[in-house]
Amino acid sequence: MITAGATHVGVATDHVIESFRNNLWPGYKTGAGIDPELLAQFPLLEEALSALGITVWPMVEFEADDALAAAAEIASRDAQVDRVFICTPDKDLAQCVRGTRVIQMDRRTRTVRDEAGVMAKFGVPPASIPDYLALVGDAADGYPGLPGWGAKSTAAVLSKFGHLESIPEDWQTWSVNASSPARLAKTLATERERAFLFRTLATLRTDIPLFDSIESLRWQGPTPAFAPLAARLEPARP
Numbered sequence: 001m002i003t004a005g006a007t008h009v010g011v012a013t014d015h016v017i018e019s020f021r022n023n024l025w026p027g028y029k030t031g032a033g034i035d036p037e038l039l040a041q042f043p044l045l046e047e048a049l050s051a052l053g054i055t056v057w058p059m060v061e062f063e064a065d066d067a068l069a070a071a072a073e074i075a076s077r078d079a080q081v082d083r084v085f086i087c088t089p090d091k092d093l094a095q096c097v098r099g100t101r102v103i104q105m106d107r108r109t110r111t112v113r114d115e116a117g118v119m120a121k122f123g124v125p126p127a128s129i130p131d132y133l134a135l136v137g138d139a140a141d142g143y144p145g146l147p148g149w150g151a152k153s154t155a156a157v158l159s160k161f162g163h164l165e166s167i168p169e170d171w172q173t174w175s176v177n178a179s180s181p182a183r184l185a186k187t188l189a190t191e192r193e194r195a196f197l198f199r200t201l202a203t204l205r206t207d208i209p210l211f212d213s214i215e216s217l218r219w220q221g222p223t224p225a226f227a228p229l230a231a232r233l234e235p236a237r238p
Contacts, residue, residue: 001087001107002219006085006219007218007219008075008081008214008215008217008218008219009054009055009217009219010054010055010056010057010067010071010210010211010217011049011054011055011056011057012056012057012059012064012065012066012067012068012071013042013045013046013056013057013058013059013064014042014059014063014064015042015046015058015059015060016031016059016060017029017030017031017034018030018031019059019060019061019062019063019066020061020062021063021141021201024197024200024201025142025143025197025198025201027142027143027144028141028142028143028201029140029141029142030142046058047229048229048233050223050225051222051223051225051226051229052222052223052226053219053220053221053222053223053226054219055211055216055217057071057210062205062208065088065090065092065093065204066204066205066206066208067208067210068086068088068093068096068204069086069093069095069096069204069205069206070204070205070206070207070208070209070210071210071211072084072086072096072102072206073096073206074210074211074214075214075217076098076101076102078214080214081214083100083101083102083103084101084102084103085103085104085105085112086102086103086104086105087105087106087107088104088105088106089104089106089108089109089111090140091122091129091133091138092129092130092133092138092141092202092204093204094113094118094121094122094126094129095126095127095129095130095202095203095204096126096204096206097113097114097115097117097118097126098115098126099114099115100114100115103117104117104118122151122155123151123152123154123155123156123158123159124154124155124158124159125162127162127163128158128159128162128163129202130199130202130203131158131162131163131164131199132154132155132158133145133198133199133202134146134164134195134196134198134199134201134202135149135154135158135164135188135195135198136149136150136151136154137198138201138202141201141202143198143201143202145198146187146188146191146194146195146198147187147191148180148183148184148187149184149187149188150179152178152179153178153179153180153184156176156177156178157174157176157178157184159176160174160175160176164188164192164195164196164199167185167188169185169189170185171184171185
């Protein structure tokens, strides 16, 4: 990222896998099942990034995705910032995209997604992504969505109504190209509270005070701790 021209960089980590969301939904993702060898690398990652001079946000109460959302929000308000890149393919971060100023980037595929790109992929604008995930679910995070609400039907309904509370109970007024609208409306009516809970799970927190000035993210090179750490990690030579 730095070689490609990034001047201000921050990295968020799930220092603790569990977050406040686990208190809201018992099925939410936990650290169970993570390879212990992989889990043991998390502290080393944070140590290496800090030694490299990169700002690190180790999340405990919140998740790394919340930190990315909050950082993007803070940075986007600074007139000095040309563009904010949120570097992750996670679909929940699509809610943070703003026009062409705050964009999402998958560094593995080099795919860049602005607001038009979010619309093209999900069929809904960034502001509706939490509602979208509430209805279709997110298996990676451990909540199932509502029965019968697939990606196409959800996009069709939300592209017209925007948010859960705006969807009329009378499906005959929908006038959308969704399969079995009567069944969808019935499911939403009976599981409305669960839908709102899932939306809460899907909504990223942007009110975390990660930093006051964008200059705190400016990369100024490795710290003195980096060379000893690199030497310690150097594989033994035969």
